Amino acid sequence: xxxxxxxxxxxxxxxLGSPRIVPRIKAVAVQGGLLSILQFIMRGTLFxxxxxxxxxxxxxxxxxxxxxxxxxxxxxxxxxxxKEQAIGSHLLLLMAALIAVLSFSSIRLLPLTSDVSLSxxxxxxxxxxxxxxxxxxxxxxxxxxxxxxxLVLENGIFAFGMTIISEFPMMVEVGVLLDLLVGVFxxxxxxxxxxxxxxxxxxxxxxxxxxxx
Amino acid sequence: MIFTFIIPLLFAIVTLxxxxxxxxxxxxxxxxxxxxxxxxxxxxxxxxxxEFSYKPFxxxxxxxxxxxxxxxxxxxxxxxxxLGYFPLKRxxxxxxxxxxxxxxxxxxxxxxxxxxxxxxxxxxxxxxxESTTLASAPLIYYRQNxxxxxxxxxxxxxxxxxxxxALLGLxxxxxxxxxxxxxxxxxxxxxxxxxxxQKLFRLGFILVLIGFGTKMGLAxxxxxxxxxxxxxxSPISALLxxxxxxxxxxxxxxxxxxxxxxxxxxxxxxxxxxxxxxSLVVATIFITRQKDYKRLLAYSSIEHMGIISLGLxxxxxxASLLHVVGHSLTKALLFLTAGNILIxxxxxxxxxxxxxxxxxxxxxxxxxxxxxxxxxxxxxxxxISEFLILKxxxxxxxxxxxxxxxxxxxxxxxxxxxxxFGMIQGKKKEYIWGELPKFMIAPQxxxxxxxxxxxxxxxxxxxxxxEAAGRMLGTL
Numbered sequence: 001x002x003x004x005x006x007x008x009x010x011x012x013x014x015x016l017g018s019p020r021i022v023p024r025i026k027a028v029a030v031q032g033g034l035l036s037i038l039q040f041i042m043r044g045t046l047f048x049x050x051x052x053x054x055x056x057x058x059x060x061x062x063x064x065x066x067x068x069x070x071x072x073x074x075x076x077x078x079x080x081x082x083k084e085q086a087i088g089s090h091l092l093l094l095m096a097a098l099i100a101v102l103s104f105s106s107i108r109l110l111p112l113t114s115d116v117s118l119s120x121x122x123x124x125x126x127x128x129x130x131x132x133x134x135x136x137x138x139x140x141x142x143x144x145x146x147x148x149x150x151l152v153l154e155n156g157i158f159a160f161g162m163t164i165i166s167e168f169p170m171m172v173e174v175g176v177l178l179d180l181l182v183g184v185f186x187x188x189x190x191x192x193x194x195x196x197x198x199x200x201x202x203x204x205x206x207x208x209x210x211x212x213x
Numbered sequence: 214m215i216f217t218f219i220i221p222l223l224f225a226i227v228t229l230x231x232x233x234x235x236x237x238x239x240x241x242x243x244x245x246x247x248x249x250x251x252x253x254x255x256x257x258x259x260x261x262x263x264e265f266s267y268k269p270f271x272x273x274x275x276x277x278x279x280x281x282x283x284x285x286x287x288x289x290x291x292x293x294x295x296l297g298y299f300p301l302k303r304x305x306x307x308x309x310x311x312x313x314x315x316x317x318x319x320x321x322x323x324x325x326x327x328x329x330x331x332x333x334x335x336x337x338x339x340x341x342x343e344s345t346t347l348a349s350a351p352l353i354y355y356r357q358n359x360x361x362x363x364x365x366x367x368x369x370x371x372x373x374x375x376x377x378x379a380l381l382g383l384x385x386x387x388x389x390x391x392x393x394x395x396x397x398x399x400x401x402x403x404x405x406x407x408x409x410x411q412k413l414f415r416l417g418f419i420l421v422l423i424g425f426g427t428k429m430g431l432a433x434x435x436x437x438x439x440x441x442x443x444x445x446x447s448p449i450s451a452l453l454x455x456x457x458x459x460x461x462x463x464x465x466x467x468x469x470x471x472x473x474x475x476x477x478x479x480x481x482x483x484x485x486x487x488x489x490x491x492s493l494v495v496a497t498i499f500i501t502r503q504k505d506y507k508r509l510l511a512y513s514s515i516e517h518m519g520i521i522s523l524g525l526x527x528x529x530x531x532a533s534l535l536h537v538v539g540h541s542l543t544k545a546l547l548f549l550t551a552g553n554i555l556i557x558x559x560x561x562x563x564x565x566x567x568x569x570x571x572x573x574x575x576x577x578x579x580x581x582x583x584x585x586x587x588x589x590x591x592x593x594x595x596x597i598s599e600f601l602i603l604k605x606x607x608x609x610x611x612x613x614x615x616x617x618x619x620x621x622x623x624x625x626x627x628x629x630x631x632x633x634f635g636m637i638q639g640k641k642k643e644y645i646w647g648e649l650p651k652f653m654i655a656p657q658x659x660x661x662x663x664x665x666x667x668x669x670x671x672x673x674x675x676x677x678x679x680e681a682a683g684r685m686l687g688t689l
Contacts, residue, residue: 130381137370137374150373154377157380160384163384164388168336186351186369187369187370190365190366190369203366206367208359208363209360209363209367209439209443211499211502
């Protein structure tokens with residue numbers, strides 16, 4: 001299980017650090033796959049129909065449907081190496097590393113891990129993923145990257161959900177999957193519209209509204 | 214009870230299938246029928262005594278019922294208003310479309326909001342509030358131009374992240390109940406509240422407050438709100454401000470209920486108070502120099518959400534709920550009237566609007582009543598509730614908070630009245646589109662009469678309902 005958690009944190013870093021969009025989307029897809037497997041392991045029960053079905057659904061949605069939706073929405077967008085964020089990528093990675101260090105060292109502050117059957121890495125990895133997801137959201141300006149940041153954030157929350165999955169499995173799965181699927185669907189349409197209206201998907205062009213003239 | 218939710222959902226799916234201009238009239242009929250049936254079902258709830266409910270998934274308690282009535286009334290008014298507004302809008306030069314998506318999104322939105330206020334299962338509550346975002350984003354994008362796209366994107370992204378944080382908070386709350394063998398219903402959580410892990414619950418409450426607070430428009434998470442409210446078509450702004458914010462508020466109230474039962478009332482009340490005051494101050498700052506009257510109204514919504522949050526924080530439950538009613542009705546009145554002004558003057562700038570009383574006397578009078586009511590001048594309903602909050606606050610010894618509250622209200626009173634009276638007075642402007650249709654006057658007139666009469670006399674049934682709802686927030 002620890003290997004999966006490390007994989008989740010690493011994919012988060014790829015989404016943050018990779019300069020091209022395609023590897024980023026693939027990293028999110030891999031992360032989704034890892035989470036589906038993690039969820040399957042956490043349920044503990046071996047092969048009953050229910051958990052097998054849930055594994056299949058989460059896998060399909062997180063690794064196939066959502067990445068495809070994003071790929072589709074950027075089909076007509078020219079892909080270049082981006083220099084778009086407000087902060088340079090080295091500094092960004094450094095900040096993410098700092099977040100990871102802080103999350104892993106503050107593990108004792110959160111009383112979520114009293115359960116001995118859980119890996120002690122679970123909560124820090126989830127926390128890292130959530131916070132780095134935030135970092136991606138606030139520092140990237142392209143609409144697609146913001147959606148990817150949102151996906152990483154949601155994945156982190158899903159990982160947090162693992163701490164309560166033994167008691168409320170439906171809550172976690174229904175919540176996260178529904179949210180993701182529909183949310184990304186609507187966001188995909190919006191990205192398409194932004195691209196059509198502005199000829200690019202950089203949200204820096206979205207500055208018409210505000211209180212200061 | 215379940216029909217209040219099923220009917221709009223069903224109609225939404227049907228109207229989604231009726232594409233094209235040929236079905237425009239049919240879609241409109243579905244919208245009106247949906248609104249009226251929703252009214253009928255809502256009104257029948259007290260007489261059904263809990264039949265047709267699937268506890269805890271569909272379970273309207275008196276707190277939810279207050280919000281449900283507001284949704285039903287305001288939705289009906291905006292549907293009728295849409296009948297007058299959109300044909301007139303299409304005649305104007307602006308290229309506007311939305312077509313079959315508009316009606317179905319309205320109905321989906323209604324279904325989602327209805328579910329949000331008529332459930333006591335916190336998972337379903339979260340899903341419902343999430344779906345309100347998704348159903349209303351296309352409505353904000355109705356104009357399909359650059360500005361509305363920007364507003365819709367901000368709305369979608371900021372609220373989605375907010376809702377995601379609320380989910381995280383929900384996980385923490387659930388984790389705090391680990392080992393207690395509870396269900397995720399409000400009743401079950403409240404009855405086991407004493408056994409909750411306090412540290413985890415506090416964390417969860419903070420996250421939920423931030424998450425739903427984003428949706429509710431509490432500062433400093435309010436950035437999407439002025440943009441969305443000013444760019445959406447006016448009937449949608451009325452719906453967003455009059456009903457959507459309330460749904461998120463109810464989400465917070467539900468967790469406040471658990472917190473009160475868990476003996477953490479002081480903690481959650483203090484948080485509500487702090488966020489309420491921040492919202493008040495931020496709204497005051499932005500209202501003072503606002504040039505766009507729809508943004509002005511949007512910031513006023515932030516102000517009133519702040520007042521309600523502050524009121525709940527100091528324990529003025531009845532007054533806060535009364536203020537929810539007063540604010541929703543007044544703000545729906547004002548946003549719909551703002552739609553009239555926009556059609557008459559084709560500008561959102563305060564400085565470009567003048568002579569409203571002469572240009573269109575009914576619109577002018579409605580705007581005067583609305584503005585007077587929203588700044589809290591007597592004898593309208595918001596005055597009563599704002600005064601009651603002040604009274605409770607001073608009696609409870611929150612002198613500094615109440616001083617700040619009065620200061621903000623005073624500043625807002627001056628700014629909004631100044632803007633409003635500049636718009637009302639002056640020379641007459643010639644009509645471009647002839648007389649405004651009845652549908653664009655009648656819904657606001659009903660609201661205006663309601664807030665005026667309720668300022669003088671609160672009907673006994675309403676008072677009883679609000680008191681019952683307020684008792685649910687009583688400290689145990």
